[in-house]
Amino acid sequence: MMNTALGRFRVIGIVEGISYLVLLGIAMPLKYWLDVPVAVKVAGSLHGLFFVLYLLALAHVTFQKRWSILKVAGAFIASLLPFGNFVLDARLKREQP
Template sequence: MQFSLKSPLGRFRFIGILEGISYLVLLGIAMPLKYWANLPMAVKLVGWAHGVLFIAYMLALVSVTFDRRWSFGRVVVAFIASLVPFGTFWLDTRLKKEEQQSTA
């Protein structure tokens, strides 16, 4: 994966991948550790990191919305992608294809 952190879209894609990974770690590792191994600290730590990344994702979404003049519907899809497991990865694939088509 390559991201151009110089552009709002590149930063948004990068933060989206990190946010998606943190969400999967929270749901797939930290939550089972909390409930099956009685280790609530896992959720506290991963949940905190995920919360910070979610806020960064929302700020990056606002930035890319104004930079690219995204429609309201597109912003809603990007927001929903952050709530669905694997959603940010799906969105990143679409944005990467769109980015490649616009530079070709």
């Protein structure tokens, strides 16, 4: 799966999606309900790293597969929505040999 640009993009997308859900579902409630702000610092930093990797992988797969601007925009928007990366991954799974 990690042998192709699309495979790497899918893996990074899943990791980025999980980090986003951890940030929203665990770290933010810990910060605002239990006054544990360090959770957001750690989860937010990791999510930021994974998001940058996601954008780099998106650029790589875009140039390699010659994706249209609409497909690139859809992949970017999917990264901004909770569970969006998982929906995108299901669609990309059909593309991968």
